[in-house]
Amino acid sequence: MVLLSAQGMPVAKIAEVTFTSADRVRDVIHNFDADAFDSLYPRYKGGRPKTFTLPERREIKKVAKSGPVEHGPPFSACEARPGAPGARVAPPPDRDQSQRQARFH
DSSP states (O other), X not given: OHHHHHTTOOHHHHXXXXXXXXXXXXXXXXXXXXXXGGGGSOOOOOXXXXXXXXXXXXXXXXXXXXXXXXXXXXGGGOOOOTTSTTOOOOOOOOHHHHHHXXXXX
């Protein structure tokens, strides 16, 4: 595009020959005027930026692989699921007391 423009070809004809839009041809020519040959090299972006740095990922992995007791409160005070070894079972409610409360309320 730059060579065709330097040879005096109009923008519309360059767009037709290169199978692109006239706006794209103008952008390439303006970029070349501003940055010379550096504007012709691709500027790879690499897609989506990384969300976490390497040290952050290592810390996340360490936390994920460790147990709750290693982190102290509030994680060490997790309630055990019912039926798990060491889980405390609440005693059943006193039936007479619950019936008395129901009558007075």
